[in-house]
Amino acid sequence: MSEFTGNEIIHQYLRHNKKFPHVLCPGCGHGIVLGSLIRSVHSLALPKDDVVLVAGIGCSGRLAVYVDFNTVHTTHGRALTFATGIKMANPKLKVICIMGDGDALSIGGNHLIHAARRNIGITALILNNNIYGMTGGQCSPTTPEGAWSMTSPFGQMEKSFDVVELGAAAGANFVARGTVFHIHNLDRIVTRAIERPGFNLVEIVSPCHTQFGRKNKYKSPVDMYRWIKKNATPLERYNELSEDQRAGKLPLGVFVERDVPGLEERYQALKEKLMEGAR
């Protein structure tokens, strides 16, 4: 670890020619994720030039503009497709994707399962706030059953996605869940996701108090963080609980860890074989 701590590290990575303040609401979890991402990149001593941060559209998508990496703010739901092109074009780059839950699971759901299936060397961070934040609080594929949103004024009737199960089933190399309340744990998970080969998926529970909390019995950001604190359970402990005890609990930790090389690596191996044959 370095001699810098906290803000000192962050300041080295923010864009000073970008006009602040940022667009996030006070109490939003997304800024904490950006901090975690920066600390992870820093602890891995990755040169800024080697990092490409690709973001979708949503409050989460806006994060890319503030950090001094190569940053690409793409279209809603398609960040992973751009990232695939970038990684395949230049496998030396560390490609990290930041997406919202609406972004990654709804409009971008197809791209997510195929990026995982392909197991391409990308780190995908899904910032799950259970709602469409930027567009004013419509329900997302992770809005819990019964929860209120602008488009489920009588309570969400559909079942929500479990990001972790989805990623694991689709074939991601590494699947983990963290929260913005458990920062040290989050830093460790994000660091691991960035350094590993293949497709690494991290669901990050990052509350949106403005659009979700306010209308769903969490009157303040603090209430939301209290909810996370109360229900978050390390995976090992969660696995020991009975079916009944698990209700409402949020298991955290690493769910899948495989070591399949990324698509770009396997593709490189094929190329070498073919070009050998041509010689």
Add this chain to the structure above:
Amino acid sequence: MSANGKKKGRKALFAQGNEAVVEGALIAGCSFYAGYPITPSSEIMESMAQKLPSRPEGVFVQMEDEIGGLGAVIGASLAGRKAMTATSGPGFSLMQEHIGYACMVEAPLVLVNVMRGGPSTGLPTSPAQGDVQQARWGTHGDHPIIVLSASDVQECLEMTVTAFNMAEKYRTPVILLLDEITAHTREKIFVPPVEEFEIVNRTTPTMPPEWYKPYEETVRGVPPMPPLGSGYRFHVTGLSHDINGFPTSRPDEVVALMDRMHRKIDQFLYQVQIVREIECADCEVCVVAYGSVARSAELAVTQARGQGLKAGLLKLGTLFPFPRRALEKILGHSRAVIVPEMNMGQISREVKRVNNGRAQVRTVNRVDGQIITPDEILKAIKKV
């Protein structure tokens, strides 16, 4: 355009238009293909899948859909590659949001659309030219775009090289429209050696990274573009942005961006508007055509001349920006213009706009998936 096909050192090839596109792309330096298969464009993808992996830099990825295909191509372009994708009607419709994104971030790339009958899944294996206005206006917002067409297999090869050159030179997506006849007809073509082509590569910055402003005004209106990861760190966004690439909604900055985006192409109209004039110098009746229809038109004009009629053909290589000057020159001495197209009249709109009531404008349209024959065009020439 080069290649009359007679010189030495040229490889003869019996190929279809789709394969010629691939030959052209590889000559131009294309090293990245991503897409999703669809008739009648699939041979482009299949041929790329075969050829790219064994080339030193070549990358081929089959994506989950066309939106992903163009997204990956834009990503690869930002990472410094000459990249392309190909599709047909429904896939082209899906790509529209990303075409706008590519215009906005000024990503050079080539998109081939082998048009098929529509709307919707329409006529999958029949020729059509129904996507002309979609190519111009399919994505939202105002934006310049370069749309090219080719009418035979040799032209498919050469136009693809031209498409890449224009994309790189003007930092813009270039759309190449083909129809099924051009794409699937097999003909003998000549593949000139690479040295015979002028190959354009994008301008990369030479200043120190801390001086670089990614969307700064330049003499040509085209800012230099470094590959991602080369030490020039900047922000790319589809939002309206200032010269530093950061989002802005300040009217003066938004207007400056829009102005430059249009100007970088408008000030080079003479370079981007490719047309061929056949018997046009003294024509009284001018046929304006593109794609495989232009071949029928050429025969019709020859036959008309044989019968003593002063007919000519203005063959459009570039559809947009619409080659207004070339048409205006001919309108000066033509009493009638005939526009045959395999659609309900998508280029004839442009012709009528430029004509502005001067000459008689007649259209010959087919939307039944059938070819427009020389006879049909000859009949129209005789009628006016």
